[in-house]
Amino acid sequence: TNSSTSCSNGSFGSDFSPPPPSLSQMFNMLDSAAELMMVHRDFHAALGTCNRGLESLACMELEENRCEELKAAFCMLGVQALAELNQWHGVFSWVLQQYEHLEIIPAKIMQTCILLFSKVGEPAVMQEATRVWLHCSSNGQAAGFRTVAELYLLHILLPLGHLEEARELISGDVGRTAFTEDQRQTALDVVEEKTRQNEELFLNPRSPPDSDAAARPASTRGTVMRKLEAMLRFLHRKCLMTGSGSFPLRKVFLAAVLLYMLFLRLDPAHPSSFMWISKLLTLIRQMWRSIKGL
Numbered sequence: 001t002n003s004s005t006s007c008s009n010g011s012f013g014s015d016f017s018p019p020p021p022s023l024s025q026m027f028n029m030l031d032s033a034a035e036l037m038m039v040h041r042d043f044h045a046a047l048g049t050c051n052r053g054l055e056s057l058a059c060m061e062l063e064e065n066r067c068e069e070l071k072a073a074f075c076m077l078g079v080q081a082l083a084e085l086n087q088w089h090g091v092f093s094w095v096l097q098q099y100e101h102l103e104i105i106p107a108k109i110m111q112t113c114i115l116l117f118s119k120v121g122e123p124a125v126m127q128e129a130t131r132v133w134l135h136c137s138s139n140g141q142a143a144g145f146r147t148v149a150e151l152y153l154l155h156i157l158l159p160l161g162h163l164e165e166a167r168e169l170i171s172g173d174v175g176r177t178a179f180t181e182d183q184r185q186t187a188l189d190v191v192e193e194k195t196r197q198n199e200e201l202f203l204n205p206r207s208p209p210d211s212d213a214a215a216r217p218a219s220t221r222g223t224v225m226r227k228l229e230a231m232l233r234f235l236h237r238k239c240l241m242t243g244s245g246s247f248p249l250r251k252v253f254l255a256a257v258l259l260y261m262l263f264l265r266l267d268p269a270h271p272s273s274f275m276w277i278s279k280l281l282t283l284i285r286q287m288w289r290s291i292k293g294l
Contacts, residue, residue, distance in 0.1 A: 021056045026070055029053045033077045043084040050078035054098055071098065072106045079112050088120050092129065102129050103136040107144025111151055118155040127156050134169075140177045149178035153187060158194050166191045 021029070029049060036046040053074045057067060075098055082091050092113055099105045110126075110133055117125045130152045139145055149169070157166040169175055170187045179187060 021060065023066070026053065026056065026060070029056070030070065030073055030077075033074065037077055037081060037084075041084075043081045047078055047081035047085070050074045050081065054078075068106070072109060075106075075109055076112060079109065079116065083116055088116055091116060092125065102133055103139065105133065107139070107142045107148050110148050111144060114148070114151040114155050118151075118159070123156045123159050127160070130156060134174045146178040149174055154190075158191070161198065163191055163195055163198075 030053060033046050033049040033053065036042045036049060054071065057071055057074070060067065075095060079091050079095065082088060082094060095105060095109060095113065096102060110130060114123075114126050114130060117123055130148065133139060134145075134149060134152060139148075142148075153166055153169060157163070157169065167188065170179070170184050170191070175184050175187070
């Protein structure tokens, strides 16, 4: 969002300028967007709130870390809203509009976009952008760098059959930065297993697909998802009861929402998704125990 446009005074001229929103107002706006998304399922309103929040941030003078934290949170919710509105094809261009340069996009937003385009069967959309992001030296120390590299490998390179590039990624600078020696060896084993599967498929094109997903009871996956939703709604009600000034608890709820949104883009019926969703449920339980005393 262009800050000079967003902060202009229009026909009132330079002598009039509305006061910038306070920090508490920005958190309230963020909470409102999360509530519209999770509780009311009003994705148009949630996206509009995110856009207004991003415009307001451009007019504020906050410490850089706090501003980036709020911006990333609004963008995460905005990405989810666009996806729910079936406007996923415009998600990454919308993100680029907010950050202007893809190298500075936060890792958690890159992760969300990779998972989203993998979910809709278009992993190639994020291939070049993720490659550039991973090879930007300033991102090597980012907290989520390893996860971005993992998702690039598992959700982009392997599904697209770019196995040689996958090996180069693991053995090159990105792999050495992101993974330990054991992790690199495990990743190479995954690539070799994919190579073996492709060769078998080529030799036996009529072989039946893996039936592991069908063997796992669907009721178990459904129970996990229902527990996730119930716990998030309970957190939301507790946030409301504690009052508008309880920033730590509200931020915990928002973090849980963002994690839920991130992993909901995975198909719960897919065997590789079940482990992640189960881990997320465990994480939210730990978060809940940690805030019981608030």
